Amino acid sequence: MSESNTRVPAAATGSVRRSRDVPMLVERARDGDPRAVARLITLVESGDGTVPAIAAALAPYAGQAQVVGLTGSPGVGKSTTTNELVRALRNRGHRVGVLAIDPSSPFTGGAILGDRVRMQDHATDPGVYIRSMSSRGHLGGLSAATPQAVRVLEGAGCDVVLVETVGVGQAEVEVASLADTTLVLLAPGMGDAIQAVKAGILEIADVFVVNKADRDGADATVRDIQGMIALGERGPGQWRPQVVRAIAARAEGIDDIAAAIDKHRAWLVEHDELRRRREARAAAEVEAIALGVLRARIGSLRDGTHLPALAAEVAAGATDPYAAAEALLAQLSG
Ligand SMILES: Nc1nc2c(ncn2[C@@H]2O[C@H](COP(=O)(O)OP(=O)(O)OP(=O)(O)O)[C@@H](O)[C@H]2O)c(=O)[nH]1
Numbered sequence: 263m264s265e266s267n268t269r270v271p272a273a274a275t276g277s278v279r280r281s282r283d284v285p286m287l288v289e290r291a292r293d294g295d296p297r298a299v300a301r302l303i304t305l306v307e308s309g310d311g312t313v314p315a316i317a318a319a320l321a322p323y324a325g326q327a328q329v330v331g332l333t334g335s336p337g338v339g340k341s342t343t344t345n346e347l348v349r350a351l352r353n354r355g356h357r358v359g360v361l362a363i364d365p366s367s368p369f370t371g372g373a374i375l376g377d378r379v380r381m382q383d384h385a386t387d388p389g390v391y392i393r394s395m396s397s398r399g400h401l402g403g404l405s406a407a408t409p410q411a412v413r414v415l416e417g418a419g420c421d422v423v424l425v426e427t428v429g430v431g432q433a434e435v436e437v438a439s440l441a442d443t444t445l446v447l448l449a450p451g452m453g454d455a456i457q458a459v460k461a462g463i464l465e466i467a468d469v470f471v472v473n474k475a476d477r478d479g480a481d482a483t484v485r486d487i488q489g490m491i492a493l494g495e496r497g498p499g500q501w502r503p504q505v506v507r508a509i510a511a512r513a514e515g516i517d518d519i520a521a522a523i524d525k526h527r528a529w530l531v532e533h534d535e536l537r538r539r540r541e542a543r544a545a546a547e548v549e550a551i552a553l554g555v556l557r558a559r560i561g562s563l564r565d566g567t568h569l570p571a572l573a574a575e576v577a578a579g580a581t582d583p584y585a586a587a588e589a590l591l592a593q594l595s596g
């Protein structure tokens with residue numbers, strides 16, 4: 263969300279920046295006010311008390327955006343590719359949202375700075391919202407705030423939301439559960455192909471992008487990936503991951519990436535897989551929220567008298583930890 267993304271007079275926006283007036287913020291976000299969008303994302307990111315009201319207000323707009331995840335090792339070219347995809351999508355007349363998730367650093371890291379610089383091309387385009395989010399410090403990491411941020415962008419009328427996450431194990435799996443289509447970026451000579459198998463990336467990738475194809479070894483990487491895809495077991499009618507080469511730094515291969523995304527999208531719709539994926543995503547989201555509520559309730563029991571008393575009994579051998587846990591849960595539902 264660039265500060266230069268100005269479409270509303272300054273006088274009208276002063277109140278937005280610190281507001282917790284959910285109906286007003288949602289109405290302004292619906293009208294395309296970038297500051298209202300930024301404010302809503304800040305609220306969901308910080309786990310503010312207004313989050314349930316925000317979610318309720320945005321519910322009618324759920325599922326309107328196509329969510330595309332981009333993941334891969336640090337420096338593989340995710341932001342560069344995202345920047346070029348934004349350009350391609352804008353040329354098609356789409357409104358685009360970008361969420362760059364940084365799992366390591368809360369707002370200060372080099373990666374975020376890099377993203378800002380590399381996506382600067384679109385800073386003044388009112389049809390593009392770009393936002394960096396930190397997933398650190400949130401229970402559930404990416405799974406907690408990112409789906410809500412996607413909903414904000416959907417509510418703001420984005421046709422496509424691109425979610426960039428650095429591939430560090432769990433993050434990949436999470437982005438895949440969030441996205442309709444997941445792109446896994448690889449680069450030649452990084453040993454990525456082998457690592458992809460190790461990390462279970464093969465299962466989550468709908469499209470492999472071999473970026474930095476200007477470097478030696480691109481052909482070998484493409485061959486490795488295609489070999490692994492060929493080995494994978496796939497029933498009839500199942501999606502076969504596409505492999506695309508790109509030189510994002512020169513904007514080469516971007517149309518091929520966009521075409522692969524389109525092809526996957528058509529497949530999702532044709533096989534009713536889009537609905538299935540979104541329902542699975544909603545289930546995970548509800549589950550994460552319910553677990554969060556439970557954790558909070560258990561936390562509050564810790565402050566009260568129940569848990570310390572049970573703990574004393576367990577420590578003294580008067581009861582066992584399983585029976586104590588059952589007693590604790592009984593108090594929660596009671
Ligand atoms: N040679 C070459 N360099 C590229 C290409 N695409 C991106 N780069 C460069 O690779 C570096 C990293 O690019 P980013 O787009 O920031 O990579 P990233 O995956 O977003 O990086 P993190 O967010 O830090 O994980 C930059 O210096 C880019 O200019 C490419 O196709 N060829």
Ligand SMILES: [Mg+2]
Binds near residue numbers: 340376426
């Ligand atoms: Mg990046």
